[in-house]
Amino acid sequence: MATIRHVTTTSLDAPALRAVMAGFDRALRSHREALNALNVYPVPDGDTGTNMMMTVDSVVAELDELDADADLTAVTVAVIHGSLMGARGNSGVILSQVLRGLVEVMAGGTGSPVDGRMLADGLAGASTAAYAAVMRPVEGTILTVVRESSMAALGVAETGGDLLAVTEAARAAGGVALERTPDLLQVLADAGVVDAGGFGYLLLLDALLATIDGRPLPEPPDVPGTASDRPGAGGRTTAAMDGTRYEVMFFLDAPDGAVPGFKEAWDALGDSIVVVGGDGIWNCHVHTDDIGAAVEAGIAVGRPHRIRVTDLYEEVEEQAWVRDRLADDEDDVGDPVDCAVVAVANGEGVRQIFRSLGVRRVVLGGQSMNPSTTDLLAAVEAVPSDEVVLLPNNGNIIPVAEQVDGQTSKTVRVVATRGVTEGFASLLQYDPCATAEQNASAMAAAASSVVAGEVTVAVRDATSDVGDISSGDHLGLCGGRVCVIADSLFAVTTGLLEAIVDGDHELVTLIAGADADEATTSAIVAWLDAEHPDLEVEAHVGGQPLYHYYVGVE
Numbered sequence: 001m002a003t004i005r006h007v008t009t010t011s012l013d014a015p016a017l018r019a020v021m022a023g024f025d026r027a028l029r030s031h032r033e034a035l036n037a038l039n040v041y042p043v044p045d046g047d048t049g050t051n052m053m054m055t056v057d058s059v060v061a062e063l064d065e066l067d068a069d070a071d072l073t074a075v076t077v078a079v080i081h082g083s084l085m086g087a088r089g090n091s092g093v094i095l096s097q098v099l100r101g102l103v104e105v106m107a108g109g110t111g112s113p114v115d116g117r118m119l120a121d122g123l124a125g126a127s128t129a130a131y132a133a134v135m136r137p138v139e140g141t142i143l144t145v146v147r148e149s150s151m152a153a154l155g156v157a158e159t160g161g162d163l164l165a166v167t168e169a170a171r172a173a174g175g176v177a178l179e180r181t182p183d184l185l186q187v188l189a190d191a192g193v194v195d196a197g198g199f200g201y202l203l204l205l206d207a208l209l210a211t212i213d214g215r216p217l218p219e220p221p222d223v224p225g226t227a228s229d230r231p232g233a234g235g236r237t238t239a240a241m242d243g244t245r246y247e248v249m250f251f252l253d254a255p256d257g258a259v260p261g262f263k264e265a266w267d268a269l270g271d272s273i274v275v276v277g278g279d280g281i282w283n284c285h286v287h288t289d290d291i292g293a294a295v296e297a298g299i300a301v302g303r304p305h306r307i308r309v310t311d312l313y314e315e316v317e318e319q320a321w322v323r324d325r326l327a328d329d330e331d332d333v334g335d336p337v338d339c340a341v342v343a344v345a346n347g348e349g350v351r352q353i354f355r356s357l358g359v360r361r362v363v364l365g366g367q368s369m370n371p372s373t374t375d376l377l378a379a380v381e382a383v384p385s386d387e388v389v390l391l392p393n394n395g396n397i398i399p400v401a402e403q404v405d406g407q408t409s410k411t412v413r414v415v416a417t418r419g420v421t422e423g424f425a426s427l428l429q430y431d432p433c434a435t436a437e438q439n440a441s442a443m444a445a446a447a448s449s450v451v452a453g454e455v456t457v458a459v460r461d462a463t464s465d466v467g468d469i470s471s472g473d474h475l476g477l478c479g480g481r482v483c484v485i486a487d488s489l490f491a492v493t494t495g496l497l498e499a500i501v502d503g504d505h506e507l508v509t510l511i512a513g514a515d516a517d518e519a520t521t522s523a524i525v526a527w528l529d530a531e532h533p534d535l536e537v538e539a540h541v542g543g544q545p546l547y548h549y550y551v552g553v554e
Contacts, residue, residue, distance in 0.1 A: 010115070010163055011114055012163065012211070012212070013113045014070060014071050014072040014075045016113075016212075017075050017079075017103070018063050018075055020207050021207075022060060023207035025056045026207075027203040027217045027218070028052050028053040028056055029053055030219075031200070031203060031218075031220040032050055034199075034221050035047070035048050035196045035199055036049040036196075048089070048091040048197055050089075051088045051090075052095050052197070054088045054092060055095050058085060059082035059086065060082075061086075063075065063078050063079070065078070072107070072114075075103075076103040079099055079100075080099070080103060080104070083099045084276065084281075089247070090272050091142070091196070091197045093274045094130055094134065095200070095201070097130050097133040098142075098204075099126070100126075101127070101128055102122040102125060103122065104122075104125060104129075105118060106122055115163055116157050116163045119153065120154045120156070120166050121154075123150035123153045124151075124153070126146055127150045130143055133274050135273035136273075139184045139185070140182070140183070140195060141185065141198065142195060142197030142198045144177055144180075144181060145177045145201055145202065146174075146198075148176070149171070149174035149177065149201075149205065150170065152172065155169065163212055164209075164213055171208075174201070175202060178194050178199060179194060203217075246288055247286075248284075248285075248287075248295065248308070249284065249307070249309075250295070250306055251281060251282065251284070251305050251306045252281070252282040252283075252301070252302050252304050252305075253280060253281060254302025255302070256278060258301040259301070262284075262298065262302075265297040266286050266288075270286045270287045270294065271288075272287040284298065305373075305406075306373040306400065307400055307403070308400060309396045336385060338385065338387060338434065339385055339432055339436050340383035340385035340388050341359045341427065341439075342362075342376065342388055343362055343393060344364075344392050344393050344397055345365070346544050346545060347513065347542045347544030349511075350420055353424065353542070354391075354420075354423065354427070357427040358427060359391070360383040360384070365397060371397065377407050380410060380412055381410070385410075387413075389414075389415060389439050390412060391427075391443075393418070393419060398414065398416050402414050411436045412436065413437060413439070418480075419552075420511060421551065422452055422552070423447070425447055425449065425450045425554060426444065426446045426447040429443050429445070449554055450552050450554050451505075451554075452478070452550070453496050453497075453500055453550075454477045454478075454547045455476055455492055455493050456474075457472060457473070457475065458471055458473045458475055459471060464482040464485070466482060466485055474489055474548075476493065476495055478499065478500055483496065484496045494524060497551065497553075500551070500553050501535070501553055505553050506535065507536045507538065508528060508532075508537050508553050509539075509550075509552040509553075510524065510539045510549055510550075510551060511542035511550035512539065512541050512548070512549060513544045514544060515545075516548045516549060525539055
């Protein structure tokens with residue numbers, strides 16, 4: 001005998017839709033690591049689970065701003081706007097269009113509750129919007145799962161199926177489609193996984209069933225490790241290095257008629273292109289090797305803002321950064337001051353140094369770990385001052401930092417520091433009783449007096465002005481250029497110092513990273529004492545990833 005299931009909700013009204021989004025957010029949060037572990041296609045692009053969760057977090061935050069009695073139209077507007085503005089990464093932007101297509105149909109229903117027919121039409125709208133958002137749709141991705149679930153929903157709706165029947169059909173067909181994704185996409189088959197975005201989309205249908213029928217949200221599966229740990233996965237870094245290097249995202253204020261030409265310009269620059277929005281505001285995403293050209297294409301048709309750039313070659317390190325970021329940085333912002341400082345940094349030792357120099361809020365970020373305008377804005381709003389100086393401490397973060405002043409009632413000035421040693425030097429001129437304008441001027445002058453360098457290890461073969469580079473070589477960089485290549489950490493660091501220290505310098509600051517060892521650091525300090533006895537040397541444990549040493553010479 002068939003089990004008789006008692007339907008809790010026969011239609012979705014405004015409170016029910018809010019409950020669906022809250023349930024979807026909870027499901028994504030609990031499944032985040034599992035989804036991240038599936039993320040192998042087409043190149044590491046943030047993390048699918050994290051990106052989808054952040055997108056829906058933004059929706060929930062926007063819904064929380066509504067009155068409790070907000071109607072269905074207001075709720076759908078909040079879902080559309082919140083998902084567009086909060087979308088992160090390729091998967092987040094596509095998800096924003098899935099949500100947009102779904103709820104636009106609901107909004108068009110004159111405010112009446114959503115029944116089975118309207119839900120099926122909404123899922124069809126979600127599929128259409130998702131395909132339209134992608135420059136070159138690829139089957140075996142979330143696009144396939146959304147399309148096949150919507151087709152099943154439409155079939156049941158045509159026979160008069162109610163809300164529960166339509167949702168069950170969509171979930172069942174979506175599950176089958178997800179299992180078939182490796183058959184459609186070789187990279188998934190090689191890795192032995194299903195598509196992460198499609199998996200995440202099914203959690204939306206699970207949240208619908210939880211709201212409609214009272215079913216529990218699914219428990220996350222065990223996470224065996226990252227996709228690169230599985231046999232046959234091939235490694236995420238290899239996938240990134242075979243493709244374009246940078247993920248560029250920004251919002252674009254531009255006339256709707258200018259967007260097709262803009263997308264064509266981007267098509268010549270890269271791949272994984274997603275441009276979504278309308279009514280003059282667009283969320284734009286591309287993978288490219290030419291950051292400047294990608295931004296200039298936006299300038300040619302409108303105003304890019306909230307620019308984010310991620311180095312896909314270092315995505316493994318970004319995963320660690322995201323995990324730290326989600327844990328929330330609970331810095332003690334202290335007592336009110338006339339002007340506060342917010343800095344971007346990674347590595348516990350580096351963050352502690354910034355705090356000791358008077359920084360009130362440290363935002364986690366750095367090389368390949370680019371915080372968004374929203375992240376920086378939250379820090380600015382948290383500090384107890386109406387005037388704030390921002391230290392980005394990385395060239396990629398400067399454009400994002402410069403957007404913050406226009407998003408807050410506070411006065412925000414950016415000192416365009418490109419490294420942490422410049423940030424440290426700038427703080428020697430910080431006066432909490434001065435204005436942001438006065439501090440920015442004095443701090444910028446102090447930062448400009450520093451010759452900054454970095455020591456790292458090459459991740460691939462390349463050429464440079466000082467010779468050919470092989471993967472695994474130790475590199476000394478200054479001004480963003482390789483100036484020393486060596487086969488040991490000691491040799492490259494001392495070679496870098498020899499290249500940048502001159503007779504006018506008085507102080508060398510050495511910040512040891514997570515991969516530097518005490519013996520090498522001591523040997524470098526001893527070499528400085530012997531070769532440059534007139535120099536004062538300060539060595540600190542920074543704990544930063546990627547770079548064995550940050551060097552500052554003043």
